[in-house]
Amino acid sequence: MAIVHATDATFQNDIKEGLVLVDFWAAWCGPCKMIGPVLEEMDAAGSAAKIVKVDVDNNQGTAAEYQIMSIPSLLLFKDGELVDKTVGFQPKEALEAFISKHA
Numbered sequence: 001m002a003i004v005h006a007t008d009a010t011f012q013n014d015i016k017e018g019l020v021l022v023d024f025w026a027a028w029c030g031p032c033k034m035i036g037p038v039l040e041e042m043d044a045a046g047s048a049a050k051i052v053k054v055d056v057d058n059n060q061g062t063a064a065e066y067q068i069m070s071i072p073s074l075l076l077f078k079d080g081e082l083v084d085k086t087v088g089f090q091p092k093e094a095l096e097a098f099i100s101k102h103a
Contacts, residue, residue: 005054006059008061019099019103020049020050021039023074024072027057035090047099048100073085073086074098076098
């Protein structure tokens with residue numbers, strides 16, 4: 001499954017089904033650049049969750065709706081409902097454990 005790049009317009013549709021890990025990020029954010037390859041590796045390995053990325057600079061409405069104050073912020077949705085949140089860089093093992101709590 002390919003990583004989805006959501007916009008304010010597509011976000012609700014992108015998270016409505018199944019387990020979805022959303023990465024709120026920005027191009028200028030160092031830790032965001034570090035977590036990108038981790039998410040790509042997880043996606044390539046068949047993550048238990050669909051991975052969606054939201055650029056906070058270009059999609060301020062969605063970032064504001066979920067009160068994103070620090071990036072990267074990783075929100076986990078299950079069938080459109082927010083079930084968990086973590087902030088900051090996370091190694092692959094920690095992200096997999098974070099997802100598996102709700103799988």
